[in-house]
Amino acid sequence: MRTPVLAGLTAAAVSIGALVGADGHISAEQIETSVNARQSHMQLYSFHIATLGGMAQDKMPYDAAAATAAADSIVALTTLSQSRYWLPGSDSESFEGSRALPAIWAEGSDVGDKGAAFVEAALAMQAVAGTDLDALKAAMGPLGGACGDCHRNYRVRNE
Ligand code: HEC
Numbered sequence: 053m054r055t056p057v058l059a060g061l062t063a064a065a066v067s068i069g070a071l072v073g074a075d076g077h078i079s080a081e082q083i084e085t086s087v088n089a090r091q092s093h094m095q096l097y098s099f100h101i102a103t104l105g106g107m108a109q110d111k112m113p114y115d116a117a118a119a120t121a122a123a124d125s126i127v128a129l130t131t132l133s134q135s136r137y138w139l140p141g142s143d144s145e146s147f148e149g150s151r152a153l154p155a156i157w158a159e160g161s162d163v164g165d166k167g168a169a170f171v172e173a174a175l176a177m178q179a180v181a182g183t184d185l186d187a188l189k190a191a192m193g194p195l196g197g198a199c200g201d202c203h204r205n206y207r208v209r210n211e
Contacts, residue, residue: 078139078140078141082139083139083141083142083146083147084147084149086136086137086138086139086142087137087142087147087149087150087152089136089137090134090137090138090152093129093132093134093137096125096129097126097129097199100122100123100125100126100129101122101126101195101196101199103118103119103121103122104119104122104123104177104181104188104192104195105192105196107119107185107188108185108188108189108192114184114185114188116181116182116183116184117182119181119182119188120178120181120182122181123174123177123178123181123182124178126174126177126178126195127171127174127175127178130170130171130174138152138156138157140157143156143157144208151207151208152206152207152208153205153206153207153208155205155206156206161206162205163202163205163206166198166201166202166205166206167202169198169201170195170198170199170202172198173191173194173195173197173198174195174198176191176194176195177191177192177194177195179191
């Protein structure tokens with residue numbers, strides 16, 4: 053179950069054969085659609101991690117079922133195919149509205165490793181989210197940290 057998210061990110065630049073038109077061109081519309089899709093995917097991570105974070109920060113009462121549902125949802129999201137989200141030409145310097153740094157596609161990119169670390173942290177959270185609040189809190193740091201570690205390296209910073 054761990055491969056898809058990585059395959060999505062690491063194989064991004066190579067698995068696009070079917071999208072390239074007869075003239076070898078990926079249309080602006082295809083780029084826009086893929087940027088929208090990956091940003092929506094990220095929004096879903098955000099939505100579910102807010103539940104876990106709210107409990108971890110004592111802003112909402114601990115609820116084992118809700119915590120488990122949120123962690124399960126994050127793990128489920130990591131298993132969706134993302135390979136067509138990350139088209140060449142969809143980086144922040146090539147496409148307005150994208151905050152994905154060109155470094156993702158550059159030689160030596162370790163975005164796949166960041167993705168792997170994130171999947172590990174999501175699975176660790178899933179394993180304990182329904183146990184108790186202390187276990188959830190302990191898993192929250194690595195999970196939030198994995199999101200942040202990728203963003204720090206591969207996403208344009210907020211102004
Ligand atoms: C492997 C790298 C990576 C991981 C892991 C990752 N992100 Fe992202 N995230 C990105 C990139 C790159 C963008 C910019 C995408 C774009 O603008 O096209 C982004 C964008 C976002 C956005 C903005 C979406 C929008 O509407 O523009 C949110 C919110 C977000 N991420 C939340 C999260 C959360 C929460 C997690 C962890 C649960 C997470 N991300 C994990 C790379 C990552």
